[in-house]
Amino acid sequence: MNEVKTPKKPLIYYYIIAILLLLLFQFLAMPLLTQARIQTVDYNTFVSMVEEGQVGRAEIQQQDNRILFTNKEETMVYKTAMVPDDDLTTRLLDAGVSTSGDEIEQTSLLAEILSWVIPIVIFVALGQYLSRKMMDRMGGPNAMMFGKSNAKIYVKSSDGIKFSDVAGEDEAKENLKEIVEYLHDPQKYQEIGASMPKGILLVGPPGTGKTMLAKAVAGEANVPFFSMSGSEFVEMFVGMGASKVRDLFRQAKEKAPCIVFIDEIDAIGKKRDGQLGGNDEREQTLNQLLTEMDGFEGNTGVIILAATNRPEALDPALTRPGRFDRRVPVELPDLKGREDILKVHAKKIKVAEDVDWNKVARMASGASGAELANIVNEAALRAVRDGRRFANQSDLEESIEVVIAGYQKKNAILTDQEKKVVAYHEVGHALVAALQTDSAPVQKITIIPRTSGALGYTMQVEEGNHYLMSQEELENKIATLTGGRAAEELVFHSASTGASNDIEQATKLARSMITRYGMSKDFDMVALETVQNQYLGGDTSLACSAETAAEIDRQVVELVRRQHEKATKLLEGHRAKLDEISRYLYEKETITGEEFMEILKK
Numbered sequence: 001m002n003e004v005k006t007p008k009k010p011l012i013y014y015y016i017i018a019i020l021l022l023l024l025f026q027f028l029a030m031p032l033l034t035q036a037r038i039q040t041v042d043y044n045t046f047v048s049m050v051e052e053g054q055v056g057r058a059e060i061q062q063q064d065n066r067i068l069f070t071n072k073e074e075t076m077v078y079k080t081a082m083v084p085d086d087d088l089t090t091r092l093l094d095a096g097v098s099t100s101g102d103e104i105e106q107t108s109l110l111a112e113i114l115s116w117v118i119p120i121v122i123f124v125a126l127g128q129y130l131s132r133k134m135m136d137r138m139g140g141p142n143a144m145m146f147g148k149s150n151a152k153i154y155v156k157s158s159d160g161i162k163f164s165d166v167a168g169e170d171e172a173k174e175n176l177k178e179i180v181e182y183l184h185d186p187q188k189y190q191e192i193g194a195s196m197p198k199g200i201l202l203v204g205p206p207g208t209g210k211t212m213l214a215k216a217v218a219g220e221a222n223v224p225f226f227s228m229s230g231s232e233f234v235e236m237f238v239g240m241g242a243s244k245v246r247d248l249f250r251q252a253k254e255k256a257p258c259i260v261f262i263d264e265i266d267a268i269g270k271k272r273d274g275q276l277g278g279n280d281e282r283e284q285t286l287n288q289l290l291t292e293m294d295g296f297e298g299n300t301g302v303i304i305l306a307a308t309n310r311p312e313a314l315d316p317a318l319t320r321p322g323r324f325d326r327r328v329p330v331e332l333p334d335l336k337g338r339e340d341i342l343k344v345h346a347k348k349i350k351v352a353e354d355v356d357w358n359k360v361a362r363m364a365s366g367a368s369g370a371e372l373a374n375i376v377n378e379a380a381l382r383a384v385r386d387g388r389r390f391a392n393q394s395d396l397e398e399s400i401e402v403v404i405a406g407y408q409k410k411n412a413i414l415t416d417q418e419k420k421v422v423a424y425h426e427v428g429h430a431l432v433a434a435l436q437t438d439s440a441p442v443q444k445i446t447i448i449p450r451t452s453g454a455l456g457y458t459m460q461v462e463e464g465n466h467y468l469m470s471q472e473e474l475e476n477k478i479a480t481l482t483g484g485r486a487a488e489e490l491v492f493h494s495a496s497t498g499a500s501n502d503i504e505q506a507t508k509l510a511r512s513m514i515t516r517y518g519m520s521k522d523f524d525m526v527a528l529e530t531v532q533n534q535y536l537g538g539d540t541s542l543a544c545s546a547e548t549a550a551e552i553d554r555q556v557v558e559l560v561r562r563q564h565e566k567a568t569k570l571l572e573g574h575r576a577k578l579d580e581i582s583r584y585l586y587e588k589e590t591i592t593g594e595e596f597m598e599i600l601k602k
């Protein structure tokens with residue numbers, strides 16, 4: 001169905017309509033009303049009426065060349081043309097007609113009133129209409145309920161989410177289970193004199209299940225659950241957000257014990273920096289939130305959960321003990337966590353029996369819960385597309401690539417030479433990775449172009465969990481990244497644009513080693529860069545003098561160059577293998593890690 005939206009009309013449009021209506025009234029309706037009251041008669045009738053004493057008042061209007069007169073009771077107004085008549089005045093005097101005094105009213109009282117009332121009515125109607133329209137635009141009649149919180153209330157488990165639906169994240173669940181237990185049996189805690197934290201802050205990168213955990217708490221605790229996003233407090237007028245906060249807490253206290261969940265709390269909880277032109281409304285809202293959190297006792301049974309992926313941006317007053325004093329990290333899942341999350345989501349689709357979940361989880365290293373859920377769904381979609389009734393291992397592996405690199409470009413045609421260059425480039429990465437003992441083995445190499453723009457890629461798989469990386473491992477990683485370009489140079493004696501992403505990553509890694517990990521002799525353990533938002537891309541800012549910055553740049557170049565040379569040497573030493581595997585990849589377009597290792601070990 002095509003819904004046709006009427007375009008929004010500008011305000012001026014309504015004013016023009018109102019003015020037209022007024023003019024219409026003034027020039028058409030008013031004369032009609034006036035006319036209705038005045039009767040035109042001929043001069044003879046006038047004279048005979050005067051003589052018969054039927055005229056009450058008369059007014060001679062010289063310039064209009066007419067006479068207005070009324071009947072004796074002054075209920076009717078007559079008009080007649082003036083005829084040169086010298087006796088007129090005497091005749092009027094004789095008949096006792098008054099010619100002085102007030103002007104004869106040409107309009108009736110009704111017309112007079114109408115001429116006042118109608119414009120007012122028009123403008124009031126216009127005002128009403130416009131304000132109604134504005135209300136619609138702001139989201140229904142509730143928009144006028146300024147300062148009322150519009151928190152959604154879930155009672156019991158609304159979406160039926162339980163802790164068992166949230167895979168991995170065991171530490172977070174452990175923490176929150178305590179809250180659930182407290183809400184079930186507060187007595188147990190009060191007897192010992194323990195008081196529950198008032199606020200719990202869930203922090204972590206996007207898509208790791210923070211919202212899900214909060215919902216699961218509500219599902220498990222069986223208490224009312226108020227859910228609101230931080231941005232919903234942000235209002236146009238100063239004080240409105242604060243009033244929403246008050247309203248939310250009033251409702252929560254009435255319903256205690258209960259849970260209040262504020263998603264994306266950084267929308268209101270940002271540091272107050274006191275800069276000129278600060279956001280008054282947001283600060284008021286934050287102040288109110290701080291006051292409210294102080295205002296209730298620890299054991300009233302109101303527990304506030306909040307989620308954010310920018311904990312460093314929060315106001316310190318918000319995170320001090322007594323407010324959000326407990327911080328629960330919800331990190332990206334580790335290998336085991338990824339496997340569990342995949343399995344939880346796999347329950348929703350039909351999957352072949354023999355899927356190796358551990359392998360899928362290893363391939364999807366670094367993926368968040370939301371991405372893993374997406375991978376499983378993509379696999380199901382792919383199975384349907386291919387007319388199968390179950391998703392199998394290859395569906396899952398392909399969908400990881402879809403999520404990482406986009407769909408296969410079906411009709412991107414590389415020239416023969418380009419394809420050769422890409423094959424050498426990818427094998428260069430893989431070979432350098434495999435030849436350095438510490439680098440992770442290669443899972444798969446492909447030279448099928450993807451919608452993300454990648455012309456090919458090498459998927460490396462970490463065998464286990466990695467929490468620490470040594471300097472050597474980092475250097476090897478840089479060498480692997482430069483391996484692609486090194487192979488191109490070695491074979492074709494020229495460089496191509498294909499390495500831009502590798503260069504970016506290698507530079508970033510090298511820079512971090514020097515400025516943040518203290519892996520440069522010259523700077524020892526000095527932090528030269530600080531990470532700004534750890535969970536959102538990890539932007540960094542340099543904090544050093546210009547000379548140091550120049551020195552850092554020099555060392556970064558030096559570091560990358562060393563690794564580039566190392567990669568070139570490794571490839572030179574294995575030139576035959578490089579050629580053989582590249583030719584094989586060129587023909588097959590996709591080869592697995594096993595095939596790769598087979599040729600390498602031969």
Ligand code: ADP
Pocket residue numbers: 165166167168169205206207208209210211212213307341344368369370371373
């Ligand atoms: P966040 O609030 O941290 O950004 P959400 O809780 O909204 O993330 O998670 C988004 C989606 O990702 C969920 O609906 C769920 O399908 C999936 N997901 C994330 N983490 C997990 C997990 N630990 N277990 C199962 N599913 C998860």
